[in-house]
Amino acid sequence: MLVLSLSQWHDRNGFDCGDAQLNGWFTQVAMQHKEKGVSSTFVVATNGDSAQVLGYYAISMAELVNTDLLAQHRKRLPTKVPVFRLGRLATDKGQQGKGIGAFMLFDAIDRVTRIASEVGGIGLVVNAKPPAVEFYKRYGFEQMADHPLNLFLSI
Numbered sequence: 001m002l003v004l005s006l007s008q009w010h011d012r013n014g015f016d017c018g019d020a021q022l023n024g025w026f027t028q029v030a031m032q033h034k035e036k037g038v039s040s041t042f043v044v045a046t047n048g049d050s051a052q053v054l055g056y057y058a059i060s061m062a063e064l065v066n067t068d069l070l071a072q073h074r075k076r077l078p079t080k081v082p083v084f085r086l087g088r089l090a091t092d093k094g095q096q097g098k099g100i101g102a103f104m105l106f107d108a109i110d111r112v113t114r115i116a117s118e119v120g121g122i123g124l125v126v127n128a129k130p131p132a133v134e135f136y137k138r139y140g141f142e143q144m145a146d147h148p149l150n151l152f153l154s155i
Helices: 020-028 030-036 100-119 130-138
Strands: 002-005 040-045 055-065 080-091 123-127 150-154
Touching (some): 080 100, 100 123
Antiparallel strands (some): 002 040
16 A cells, blocks of 8 residues: 555545545645645555545644643643644545554554654644544544544654
8 A cells, every 4th residue: 555645546436435525625625735735635545546535634833731631741842843744544434344444543653753843843643533533542542632533643
């Protein structure tokens, strides 16, 4: 599998994760956000057909107030702290259950860890849909102080 930065030649219209909101964002908004510098979207494709999208995720920069974090993460931090936001993560219906979601999450964590080493950033946050909370918690994300669907992973 390949992880590639979203480009015009990726088949966004052929992607269907079963969630109309995630599909719509990917087909209509992802490229616009990339071009405007709002977020970066990365797609997973097979080695043989890199136009077919098996899954995607989007990351951007964000800022948190340190009181949103659990006590063990806010020690000696300024009031506002830089983080990365995992805005979207979706797998095509035909590929679900094959580990692609975890593969993309690991890639996102690795990517933001490398970027943070150069520009700063203390963690990765995600506002999860209720069915996805346990998925993220399996990989070390913790619920934030402000809301049980907001999750944080220290990097």
